[in-house]
Amino acid sequence: MKQLALGVPKxxxxxxxxxxxxxxxxxxxxxxxxxxxxxxxxxINCSICRAQEMSRYVESGTFDVGLTGRDWxxxxxxxxxxxxxxxxxxxxxxxxRWVLAVPMDSPVRDLQDLQGKKIATELVNFTRRxxxxxxxxxxxxxxxxxxxxxxxxxxxxxxxEVTETGATMRANxxxxxxxxxxxxxxxxxxxxxxxxxxxxxxxxxxxxLLQGALRAEDLVALKMNxxxxxxxxxxxxxxxxxxxxxxxxxxxxxxxxxxxxSKNIVRELIPRLIQGGxxxxxxxxxxxxx
Ligand SMILES: Nc1ncnc2c1ncn2[C@@H]1O[C@H](COP(=O)(O)OP(=O)(O)OP(=O)(O)O)[C@@H](O)[C@H]1O
Ligand SMILES: O=P(O)(O)OC[C@H]1O[C@H](OP(=O)(O)OP(=O)(O)O)[C@H](O)[C@@H]1O
Ligand SMILES: [Mg+2]
Numbered sequence: 184m185k186q187l188a189l190g191v192p193k194x195x196x197x198x199x200x201x202x203x204x205x206x207x208x209x210x211x212x213x214x215x216x217x218x219x220x221x222x223x224x225x226x227i228n229c230s231i232c233r234a235q236e237m238s239r240y241v242e243s244g245t246f247d248v249g250l251t252g253r254d255w256x257x258x259x260x261x262x263x264x265x266x267x268x269x270x271x272x273x274x275x276x277x278x279x280r281w282v283l284a285v286p287m288d289s290p291v292r293d294l295q296d297l298q299g300k301k302i303a304t305e306l307v308n309f310t311r312r313x314x315x316x317x318x319x320x321x322x323x324x325x326x327x328x329x330x331x332x333x334x335x336x337x338x339x340x341x342x343x344e345v346t347e348t349g350a351t352m353r354a355n356x357x358x359x360x361x362x363x364x365x366x367x368x369x370x371x372x373x374x375x376x377x378x379x380x381x382x383x384x385x386x387x388x389x390x391x392l393l394q395g396a397l398r399a400e401d402l403v404a405l406k407m408n409x410x411x412x413x414x415x416x417x418x419x420x421x422x423x424x425x426x427x428x429x430x431x432x433x434x435x436x437x438x439x440x441x442x443x444x445s446k447n448i449v450r451e452l453i454p455r456l457i458q459g460g461x462x463x464x465x466x467x468x469x470x471x472x473x
Contacts, residue, residue, distance in 0.1 A: 187227050187376075187385045190241065190249030191220065192234040195273040196368060200250055203271065206396035206470060207389070226385060235305075238263055238371060247376035248386050254281060254345070254366035258309050264372040267390045269397055271368055272347045276400060278365040281306060284357040285341045286334055291360060297321050297341055303333045304343035313343075313363055331355040395471035402472055403449060405456075406441045406465045413460030414438055420455050422448065443472065 191200055191211060201211045204222075211229060213220040218231040232240055237251035238261035248266070256263065272279045283302075285291045291300075298319055303326040304310045314321045326333060326342070331351055334342045343363060346352055352359065370390055376382040409417045414429070417440060421427055427442035440461070444452065453464060 185226070185381055187382055188245070188247045189222075189227050189229050189389075190232045190237050190246035190251075191229060192237055192249070192251050193218075193231045194234050196234055196250065196252065197231070199271050199273060200368070203269070203393055203396055206399070207392040209389075235259075241371050241373050244373050244375060246373065247382055248370065248372045248389070250368055250370055252279065252366045253369050254279070254306060254309070254364065256369065256371065257364075258306050260308070261371075262374065264374060264377045266370040266372050266386055267394060269368045269370060269393055271397060275347060276397070277347070278367040279345050279347045280362050281309070281343060281345050281364040281366060282352075282362050283341055283343055283360045284331075284334070284352060285360055287356045287358050289340070289358070291341060294319055294361060300340035302341050302343060303330050303339040305330065305345075306343060309364065310343045331357060391473065392471065395473035398472040399469040401446055402443050402469055403446050404441065404443050404467050404469055405449070405452075406439065406467075407456060407461040408432060408437050408463040409440050409461050411436045411438060414440070417456060417459045417461050420452065420459050443469070 191197065201213070204211050210223045211220045213231070220229045220231065222229045230246065232246070232249065234251045235255050237249045238256040238259045240246045241249045241263045242261045250269070270276060270278055283294070291297060294317055298321070301322045301324060302310060303324050305326055305328065307323055307325050310323045314323070324339065330342045330344045332355070333339050334357065335355055341360070370393065372386050377386070418427060421442050422444055425443055427440050430439045432439055449466060456464060
């Protein structure tokens, strides 16, 4: 039977990836210590793999398709098809940032101040290439993790490390000198798999639904009743992203207005809609927006 081999990233992206798949209609069930999760789709064969190694396994064809950060694809310089960007991180829907950081009291203000100095990072190739392009000679050392601690203990002069919320930087009293790269999750495919019509169709299907589920996370639907004479005023208050749907209420001069808006404006919008004459407002969450 034909199956698509899917790689799901272990580590920071694991939970958010499994949540996004669930929202998209695929339930991935993982029992403790098992690297071959169940998935409720007999077309897919699922494996867990470190984000750092994912692009290499997709390039070699071990996986037809996988998810990982753009950072590790660049680090490994992997020849894969980027099917789509999916902008989510460990806890947010923002990209992660790779930054050059030093202790708060370090004299380093600029990239050039690091000439001849030692930098620790997990992203060795990227960092070497970055400093080379800038013409600054540095000694880049690989770090297995807990990199922030090394610069505080004086084991290196600066670090290149990933940050999302900034909590770890703050907790360790580090100062960001420069942002070197932004990275987000990407859905990547093996070149041969992409040429196989069955596999490509399946990958595109997954991509479409993942994008739809991700888009829906930021949005909510609003529905309200509005008397005819207030309709124009209420419509003006709604963001003009999509034209709202207007329907007549049964045996009434009132209208029903339905629209999709960004989650973060609802708090401000609802009182204004009430002032504008809307009543019976309901807000509901969306699973997918395609
Ligand atoms: N808050 C975050 N912290 C770390 N990595 C993040 C975060 N948000 C997104 N990422 C992305 O997750 C991937 C990191 O996954 P990876 O498995 O390499 O490390 P990890 O999950 O931090 O594992 P480890 O336990 O070894 O540190 C990268 O592509 C990175 O850009
Ligand atoms: O900006 P923040 O939201 O605080 O996130 C960034 C931190 O998260 C990751 O650590 P991880 O948990 O992967 O531990 P590690 O040091 O072992 O990589 C990353 O390496 C940073 O230390
Ligand atoms: Mg990590």
